[in-house]
Amino acid sequence: MKKNPTLLAAIVAGIVLVLAYPLLFTNPYYVHLAETILIYAILLYGLDIVVGYTGQVSLGHAGLFGIGSYATGILVLKLGAPWFVAVPASIAFAALFGAILALPALRVTGPYLAMVTLAFGTIVQILINEMTFLTEGPLGIQLQKPSVFGRELTEVEYYYAVAGFMLLSLLLVHRLLRSHVGRAFEALRDSPIASDCMGVSVYRYKVYAFVISAGFAGLAGSLYAYSEQYISPNSYNFELTILFLLAVIMGGRKSRLGSLIGATIVVMLPSLLSDIEVFRKIAVTAAVVAVIVAALMIAKRRTTVGRAAVPVLATLALAVVAYKLESMVDWRLTIFGLMTLFVVYYLQDGIVGFFKSLMGRGRSHVVASEGAGAADPFAGIRADAGDAKGELLRVEQVLMQFGGLKALNMVDLNIARGTVHGLIGPNGSGKSTMMNVLTGIYKPTAGAVVYAGQPIAGRTPSQIALGGIARTFQNVQLFGEMTALENVLVGLHHSFRATWLDVMLSTPRYRREELAARARAAAILDFIGLAELANEEARNLPYGKQRLLEIGRALALDPRLLLLDEPAAGLTAPDIRELMAIIRKIRDHGITIVLIEHHMDVVMSISDTVTVLDFGQKIAEGTPGKVQSDPRVIDAYLGGAAETTPPQPAAL
Numbered sequence: 268m269k270k271n272p273t274l275l276a277a278i279v280a281g282i283v284l285v286l287a288y289p290l291l292f293t294n295p296y297y298v299h300l301a302e303t304i305l306i307y308a309i310l311l312y313g314l315d316i317v318v319g320y321t322g323q324v325s326l327g328h329a330g331l332f333g334i335g336s337y338a339t340g341i342l343v344l345k346l347g348a349p350w351f352v353a354v355p356a357s358i359a360f361a362a363l364f365g366a367i368l369a370l371p372a373l374r375v376t377g378p379y380l381a382m383v384t385l386a387f388g389t390i391v392q393i394l395i396n397e398m399t400f401l402t403e404g405p406l407g408i409q410l411q412k413p414s415v416f417g418r419e420l421t422e423v424e425y426y427y428a429v430a431g432f433m434l435l436s437l438l439l440v441h442r443l444l445r446s447h448v449g450r451a452f453e454a455l456r457d458s459p460i461a462s463d464c465m466g467v468s469v470y471r472y473k474v475y476a477f478v479i480s481a482g483f484a485g486l487a488g489s490l491y492a493y494s495e496q497y498i499s500p501n502s503y504n505f506e507l508t509i510l511f512l513l514a515v516i517m518g519g520r521k522s523r524l525g526s527l528i529g530a531t532i533v534v535m536l537p538s539l540l541s542d543i544e545v546f547r548k549i550a551v552t553a554a555v556v557a558v559i560v561a562a563l564m565i566a567k568r569r570t571t572v573g574r575a576a577v578p579v580l581a582t583l584a585l586a587v588v589a590y591k592l593e594s595m596v597d598w599r600l601t602i603f604g605l606m607t608l609f610v611v612y613y614l615q616d617g618i619v620g621f622f623k624s625l626m627g628r629g630r631s632h633v634v635a636s637e638g639a640g641a642a643d644p645f646a647g648i649r650a651d652a653g654d655a656k657g658e659l660l661r662v663e664q665v666l667m668q669f670g671g672l673k674a675l676n677m678v679d680l681n682i683a684r685g686t687v688h689g690l691i692g693p694n695g696s697g698k699s700t701m702m703n704v705l706t707g708i709y710k711p712t713a714g715a716v717v718y719a720g721q722p723i724a725g726r727t728p729s730q731i732a733l734g735g736i737a738r739t740f741q742n743v744q745l746f747g748e749m750t751a752l753e754n755v756l757v758g759l760h761h762s763f764r765a766t767w768l769d770v771m772l773s774t775p776r777y778r779r780e781e782l783a784a785r786a787r788a789a790a791i792l793d794f795i796g797l798a799e800l801a802n803e804e805a806r807n808l809p810y811g812k813q814r815l816l817e818i819g820r821a822l823a824l825d826p827r828l829l830l831l832d833e834p835a836a837g838l839t840a841p842d843i844r845e846l847m848a849i850i851r852k853i854r855d856h857g858i859t860i861v862l863i864e865h866h867m868d869v870v871m872s873i874s875d876t877v878t879v880l881d882f883g884q885k886i887a888e889g890t891p892g893k894v895q896s897d898p899r900v901i902d903a904y905l906g907g908a909a910e911t912t913p914p915q916p917a918a919l
């Protein structure tokens with residue numbers, strides 16, 4: 268993986284700045300302030316995994332931070348534990364609570380999850396307050412800075428220790444998030460259902476995200492306890508959790524630099540907002556920056572005068588108000604609230620996201636894919652071509668009932684190995700329901716599904732996917748914020764044996780697997796004709812290309828059975844011809860295909876067998892020729908929805 272020289276230079280400059288800081292600002296107050304920023308940054312790296320990457324809300328991180336602090340405080344107070352015991356124990360303890368916090372995230376999302384995590388944070392604070400025998404209750408716990416070789420660290424020495432932990436956390440989180448584990452986190456945010464169907468268990472990765480995130484909160488909490496030398500329950504309140512969330516959003520999701528900026532803002536803001544002179548300078552600087560940025564964006568045609576007017580006028584008004592105000596005391600919260608509103612409304616991708624978009628990055632990165640041609644797109648396929656025409660999948664008397672509606676009514680289906688099996692029927696006849704039953708998304712009310720000789724009842728979608736059944740979706744379910752290459756890499760998740768420890772230590776095993784997966788993903792993109800768009804975000808691809816990318820991602824799973832749900836929907840005639848050629852090539856590699864399609868010419872020209880459903884029942888089955896002339900089929904289509912066309916002779 269190539270290194271970006273500008274990025275490397277920025278990283279080196281950042282490290283030098285962090286290390287040189289105590290030499291530039293010798294006042295202990297400023298050293299302590301910077302220490303707090305670095306500690307918050309550690310927590311925010313972890314919080315960003317949950318909020319930015321997996322897209323979950325957590326209002327429980329102040330609680331986890333408190334658990335880390337109190338684990339250290341109690342171990343030092345009660346057992347006189349040294350820092351090298353207290354710090355790892357705090358990480359482990361917080362991670363354990365992270366697993367508990369993950370439980371509600373497996374059941375609820377959005378506002379409900381916010382409520383549950385908020386309750387968790389509140390309970391932690393109450394428990395810290397009430398369990399006086401351990402925590403000393405409201406009195407709090409006092410402790411010294413850690414000792415090394417019998418000598419207590421000075422403020423500056425402790426700053427360097429914190430800086431070391433921050434840089435280490437940065438490295439570990441960065442490695443993790445760029446690996447298959449990070450891609451799994453991102454995938455489950457963009458489409459949980461597609462993640463499961465790519466063999467990436469949403470359940471497992473949500474728990475991982477919360478546990479890892481909590482581990483970093485525990486580390487930050489432990490360092491904070493030593494830094495403040497005094498901890499009390501009031502420090503870990505609701506406002507702190509909101510502040511953390513705000514820091515991630517303000518700085519910029521999915522960015523380590525964003526976390527650092529966010530930490531700086533939330534630590535500095537209270538002191539900046541308390542001094543009217545400093546606030547005036549900030550307000551004027553913000554107004555000048557807003558005017559310059561707006562002018563640049565209008566000149567580059569990135570925005571219109573109308574859209575730029577509100578933020579520019581708002582910052583100008585803030586500058587004017589700053590000079591009208593006599594003191595900040597009464598206005599601090601109001602100004603803070605307004606700034607929050609401004610960020611949420613105008614800087615949804617945070618400060619880092621905003622500057623990236625200003626520089627035109629993060630939109631399209633069209634570069635040639637690495638390693639295409641070096642790998643075989645079908646390298647891992649468990650081919651069935653040589654296996655005569657045995658049966659790969661058998662559906663026996665499947666009933667799928669939604670309330671009173673029988674979406675599938677006692678349907679039998681036999682799919683022969685190495686064939687293309689068309690599944691057609693008017694709208695609402697039960698085709699997609701069949702796909703969902705085959706991939707474990709729906710559990711049939713009655714009946715059995717036997718795949719490769721094994722019943723698949725009771726298996727989760729990700730287990731079924733890993734067993735070799737891949738699918739595409741009627742409504743495209745790509746991982747929108749990830750590039751085309753990354754989408755395929757999620758499909759290749761199963762090819763990794765490396766654990767998260769391998770990733771964090773960047774072991775040769777992990778690096779070998781990552782390189783192999785990238786070469787294979789590039790080869791798959793080449794096969795489906797998307798090599799040039801490898802680094803384009805999936806949401807920016809044209810619709811036809813998105814459908815092809817879904818097929819590529821499914822192929823990455825090394826399927827024996829590929830279920831295509833209306834792959835030609837919305838495609839132009841040339842795109843459809845390209846699609847048909849691809850489907851034939853996939854079949855020629857021994858992959859069995861089930862094809863749901865409303866384009867009859869497509870189904871009839873490439874299917875070996877066609878099954879017709881109507882009102883959840885199988886009404887016909889056989890070769891395309893036989894099915895097309897079946898009076899029941901013609902009747903079902905002519906009597907069905909107006910937009911469905913009756914089967915026509917093959918045209919393509």
Ligand SMILES: Nc1ncnc2c1ncn2[C@@H]1O[C@H](COP(=O)(O)OP(=O)(O)OP(=O)(O)O)[C@@H](O)[C@H]1O
Pocket residue numbers: 669672674692693694695696697698699700701741
């Ligand atoms: N989760 C669900 N809850 C309730 N009803 C459902 C559910 N899923 C499907 N149905 C119903 O089952 C019937 C079959 O739907 P299905 O999506 O399988 O049809 P289809 O043949 O794929 O149609 P189309 O060609 O329009 O996609 C429809 O009446 C649909 O409303």
